[in-house]
Amino acid sequence: MHAPSDTTQMSSKKNLVYFVGAGPGDPELITVKGKRLLDEADVVIYTGSLVPKALVSSLQATVHNSAGLNLDEVFSIIKSSWEKGLNVVRLHTGDPSIYGAINEQIALFREHGIPFKVVPGVSSATASAAALETELTLPEVSQTVIFTRRGGRTPVPEKESLASLASHRATMMIFLSVGMIDDVVQDLVAGGYPEDTPAAVVEKASWPDERQIRGTLANIASLIKEAGITKTAMISVGDVLAQSAPPALSKLYDSEFTHGYRQGSGQS
Numbered sequence: 001m002h003a004p005s006d007t008t009q010m011s012s013k014k015n016l017v018y019f020v021g022a023g024p025g026d027p028e029l030i031t032v033k034g035k036r037l038l039d040e041a042d043v044v045i046y047t048g049s050l051v052p053k054a055l056v057s058s059l060q061a062t063v064h065n066s067a068g069l070n071l072d073e074v075f076s077i078i079k080s081s082w083e084k085g086l087n088v089v090r091l092h093t094g095d096p097s098i099y100g101a102i103n104e105q106i107a108l109f110r111e112h113g114i115p116f117k118v119v120p121g122v123s124s125a126t127a128s129a130a131a132l133e134t135e136l137t138l139p140e141v142s143q144t145v146i147f148t149r150r151g152g153r154t155p156v157p158e159k160e161s162l163a164s165l166a167s168h169r170a171t172m173m174i175f176l177s178v179g180m181i182d183d184v185v186q187d188l189v190a191g192g193y194p195e196d197t198p199a200a201v202v203e204k205a206s207w208p209d210e211r212q213i214r215g216t217l218a219n220i221a222s223l224i225k226e227a228g229i230t231k232t233a234m235i236s237v238g239d240v241l242a243q244s245a246p247p248a249l250s251k252l253y254d255s256e257f258t259h260g261y262r263q264g265s266g267q268s
C-alpha cells in the first residue's frame, strides 16, 4: 500500500476515494493532482472506452476497466478496496461532472459512509474548443455556452429539447449526438439557428488521430457522414466559430477600461 501524502484531505477514519477526471484523451491533459493520485493509488477503476490506456498502463496499482462492469460490480470493487484501507481512484473521462454517471456512485458512497472527493478534469468540450482555436464566449456574439445532448436511449427533459435551446442562438457544445447528426441539425434549425450558422465537429479531440470538420448547419451533416464520423465527437455550433474578427473587443484588455487590477485611460 502506498503512503497517502494528501493528509490534509484524509478522513480521520479512512482514506478518501477519489473520482478523478482523466481529461479528453491526451494523457498530459490530466491535472497534476489527478496524476499524483493515480501514481499513489493501489486500485484504479477506469472508464475503458474513452480513458487513454497510457494513463493506466504503467501504474503500480491494480487496474480495472469498468467497460464490462455494472454499477454494483464497480461499487463492490471500490468498497472492498476502501475497507482494506487501500487508495482507490475512480478515473472518468473528461470532467467527471459532465455525463460522467458519478451521481449514482456518490449516492452509494453516502449510503455506505465512504468518504470521497471529486477532482475535476479537462472536458472534451473545452478540448474541442482548443482544437478549433475558438473562444466560446465572444463579446456581443455569445456570452453563454450550453453543454447539452440530443435525447437518445437516455431521454432529455422536454424543456431542454435542442430546438428550445437553439432559440437562444448561444454557443452550443453537443455531446453524445454525432450519430444523430441529421436530427441534431433539423432541431437546431427548427429552433431558430439560421442554416448559415457555423458548425464544427471534433472527433477524438486531443488524441493523436483527432479530426475536425468545419461547415455550417446547411452542410455539416453531409460532411460528417462523408468523413465517417459516428462517435467520440463534439458538435459545436454558433457564430463564435466564424473565423473573422469579432464585432466587439473584450473589456478586460480595453486600454480605457478600469478594473480591480488596472487603471484604464477612460472614465471609471
Ligand SMILES: C[S@@+](CC[C@H](N)C(=O)[O-])C[C@H]1O[C@@H](n2cnc3c(N)ncnc32)[C@H](O)[C@@H]1O
Binding pocket: 024, 025, 050, 092, 093, 094, 095, 096, 097, 098, 099, 100, 122, 123, 124, 125, 127, 128, 174, 175, 176, 177, 202, 203, 204, 205, 206, 207, 231, 232, 233, 234
Ligand atoms: C459519456 S460522455 C463523457 C463526457 C466527458 N465527461 C467530458 O467531460 O468530456 C462521452 C461523450 O463526450 C464526448 N467526447 C468524449 N471525449 C471526446 C473527445 N476526445 N473528443 C470529442 N468528443 C469527446 C463525445 O460527445 C462522447 O460521446
